[in-house]
Amino acid sequence: MVLERRAARTSEFVIEAVDIVKRFGHVQALSGASLQVRPGEVLALIGDNGAGKSTLTKIVCGALAPDSGRLAFWGQATSVTSIRHAQELGVETVYQDLALAPDLSVAENMFLGREPIKPGIFGGWPPALDRRRMRQAAEEAIAAAGISTLNSVDRAVRDLSGGQRQAIAVARAVMWATTAILMDEPTAALGTKQTDLVYDSIRSAAKRGLAVVVISHDIPRMLDLADRIAVMRQGRTVATLPARDLTLSDVVTLMLGGKTRGEAA
Amino acid sequence: MSRITAEVAPPTPSRFGAAARSTPVAMAVIVVGLIVLFGVLSPNGAFFRVSNLSTITLNVAVTMLLAVGITFILAAGELDLSIGSNVVLSSVIAAKVLVAVSGTYDEVRAGEYPDLAIGIVAGTIAAVLAGTIFGAINGLLVTRLRISSFIVTLGTMGIGTGLAYVVSNGVNVAYVPRVLQTSFGIQKLFGVVPYPMIVVLIISAVLWYTLRKTRFGLYTLAIGSSREAAERAGLRSMRHVLMLFVMMGALSGVAAVLDLTRFATTNIGGHQTTALAAIAAVVIGGTSLFGGRATIAGSMVAALIPVILGTGLVILGVPSFYQLIVVGAILIAAVFIDQRRRERLNA
Numbered sequence: 001m002v003l004e005r006r007a008a009r010t011s012e013f014v015i016e017a018v019d020i021v022k023r024f025g026h027v028q029a030l031s032g033a034s035l036q037v038r039p040g041e042v043l044a045l046i047g048d049n050g051a052g053k054s055t056l057t058k059i060v061c062g063a064l065a066p067d068s069g070r071l072a073f074w075g076q077a078t079s080v081t082s083i084r085h086a087q088e089l090g091v092e093t094v095y096q097d098l099a100l101a102p103d104l105s106v107a108e109n110m111f112l113g114r115e116p117i118k119p120g121i122f123g124g125w126p127p128a129l130d131r132r133r134m135r136q137a138a139e140e141a142i143a144a145a146g147i148s149t150l151n152s153v154d155r156a157v158r159d160l161s162g163g164q165r166q167a168i169a170v171a172r173a174v175m176w177a178t179t180a181i182l183m184d185e186p187t188a189a190l191g192t193k194q195t196d197l198v199y200d201s202i203r204s205a206a207k208r209g210l211a212v213v214v215i216s217h218d219i220p221r222m223l224d225l226a227d228r229i230a231v232m233r234q235g236r237t238v239a240t241l242p243a244r245d246l247t248l249s250d251v252v253t254l255m256l257g258g259k260t261r262g263e264a265a
Numbered sequence: 266m267s268r269i270t271a272e273v274a275p276p277t278p279s280r281f282g283a284a285a286r287s288t289p290v291a292m293a294v295i296v297v298g299l300i301v302l303f304g305v306l307s308p309n310g311a312f313f314r315v316s317n318l319s320t321i322t323l324n325v326a327v328t329m330l331l332a333v334g335i336t337f338i339l340a341a342g343e344l345d346l347s348i349g350s351n352v353v354l355s356s357v358i359a360a361k362v363l364v365a366v367s368g369t370y371d372e373v374r375a376g377e378y379p380d381l382a383i384g385i386v387a388g389t390i391a392a393v394l395a396g397t398i399f400g401a402i403n404g405l406l407v408t409r410l411r412i413s414s415f416i417v418t419l420g421t422m423g424i425g426t427g428l429a430y431v432v433s434n435g436v437n438v439a440y441v442p443r444v445l446q447t448s449f450g451i452q453k454l455f456g457v458v459p460y461p462m463i464v465v466l467i468i469s470a471v472l473w474y475t476l477r478k479t480r481f482g483l484y485t486l487a488i489g490s491s492r493e494a495a496e497r498a499g500l501r502s503m504r505h506v507l508m509l510f511v512m513m514g515a516l517s518g519v520a521a522v523l524d525l526t527r528f529a530t531t532n533i534g535g536h537q538t539t540a541l542a543a544i545a546a547v548v549i550g551g552t553s554l555f556g557g558r559a560t561i562a563g564s565m566v567a568a569l570i571p572v573i574l575g576t577g578l579v580i581l582g583v584p585s586f587y588q589l590i591v592v593g594a595i596l597i598a599a600v601f602i603d604q605r606r607r608e609r610l611n612a
Contacts, residue, residue: 063497082499083496083497083498083499084499087499093497095497097493098494099491099493099494099497099498100491100494101486101487101490101491101494101495101557102490102491102557103486103489103490103491103553103556103557103558104483104486104487104490104557108483108487109494112483112487112494112495112498112500113498113499113500114499115480115483117480126474126478126479127479127480128474128478128479129478129479129480129483
């Protein structure tokens with residue numbers, strides 16, 4: 001899938017969002033936000049609260065429709081009509097509130113909306129969920145994500161710790177993504193060790209050729225993890241720069257509205 | 266990984282849904298205990314007689330069917346209080362159609378039904394259709410107008426009962442053919458299992474399979490567990506909830522047919538507490554009132570409790586009014602025990 005798309009691509013960017021505008025009633029959430037990410041790249045999306053980071057990712061992942069602006073995948077202009085549509089484009093999202101159903105098992109959550117169906121006696125009839133396949137694939141994905149504390153993928157998510165839930169949400173996105181992963185504050189609820197695990201998954205996902213967009217307030221870690229940093233302020237993307245060229249104070253200055261040394265020079 | 270799983274996971278086979286483990290079994294123990302208790306206490310073991318046990322199953326059939334259906338509604342975190350009035354309205358419409366199609370006014374008045382077969386088919390279709398439309402209206406009001414299902418179905422409960430009175434002029438539909446009752450409603454397979462119960466068991470089996478094994482069932486639980494998570498996973502929760510109400514309506518229509526064959530008359534003043542009885546059975550059986558966890562088996566077994574209590578008390582010479590008191594207490598106790606168990610799980 002990824003290879004096909006690469007062959008057909010007409011742009012160096014997997015995802016390109018340009019001049020995105022979005023209003024909620026009187027609130028101008030986005031007024032010309034942009035985002036461009038290459039395959040195999042980690043892009044950190046940084047900005048103060050209310051800068052529009054979450055809104056921008058929700059537009060890219062199909063959860064919200066933009067009022068105006070251009071969205072392209074592999075250089076093809078595409079209006080993402082639904083979360084399902086974004087998933088078909090290979091885009092997976094890890095939401096701030098994780099979006100797991102607490103009463104369902106880990107395996108059920110990882111496959112929700114995309115469950116395999118058993119071949120069945122009469123050609124897929126009666127249509128039964130292939131729980132064995134779900135369980136196996138979920139176990140593999142969780143092992144690959146380095147989650148070792150989970151005893152069984154049959155456990156209800158309700159019974160898991162915050163860190164485990166976070167890890168499941170990330171593992172689910174990694175399992176399904178073929179183009180890009182969008183992560184909204186993936187480590188907000190985590191301890192240091194679990195945070196490291198998530199950053200490891202992000203790196204290995206990027207190594208596999210996926211584009212990864214991470215929203216985070218942890219600027220020092222982002223400078224270390226990300227290839228490029230996009231800074232948002234008041235609904236606009238004010239700068240997108242290689243992480244290695246930036247310091248913490250540069251990023252903070254951009255977030256708060258001053259000029260960086262580069263711009264001042 | 267799977268080896269470790271086998272060592273650490275709870276002893277219950279994991280393919281049974283993670284949530285609904287012990288409640289149906291506990292309820293089955295209570296039911297069997299009640300049967301044994303009443304059997305031993307009743308004079309000459311009257312309670313144990315096949316005729317008594319099959320009367321119990323006949324009495325429970327309609328409630329059980331509705332309880333199984335409403336398990337889905339509760340599983341999705343919704344509520345339907347209107348099922349009793351749906352059954353009444355659908356049975357009135359079915360009876361009207363049945364009588365009108367079966368023969369001319371003079372014929373049916375004389376107890377002759379020249380077109381009985383067509384009448385029965387038409388009446389059955391009318392009942393299921395009416396019930397389905399009733400359910401669809403509930404579903405549309407809940408999903409389109411975004412009004413809570415508690416309020417919507419509280420409203421349609423009154424509307425349905427009122428319409429049943431309007432359609433029937435306040436009196437039960439006359440000249441419903443007796444043969445419905447004598448050749449189906451109170452007939453028993455091998456002299457033991459009432460025909461209506463067979464219908465209920467077949468439908469329940471299909472719905473059990475649907476809840477446990479299919480995407481439809483899983484999506485119902487997912488929506489009840491977290492509507493937001495379900496939608497983020499790309500599920501269309503509104504459409505699904507609409508389908509659940511349509512399904513519930515269709516089942517109410519089937520219940521109306523069973524009711525009509527059982528009594529060979531409509532029951533305009535009846536079913537006022539049916540919805541609450543069904544919901545109580547479902548909750549006692551282990552389904553969460555707040556969605557996400559559901560068990561068809563639990564609903565079926567728990568539906569038996571009030572009927573067994575009622576019959577047993579009568580046989581013992583105790584006024585059956587006590588049945589209401591006991592069932593009310595069981596409902597509260599069951600929910601309390603379930604809450605405690607879950608709190609311990611989460612601790």
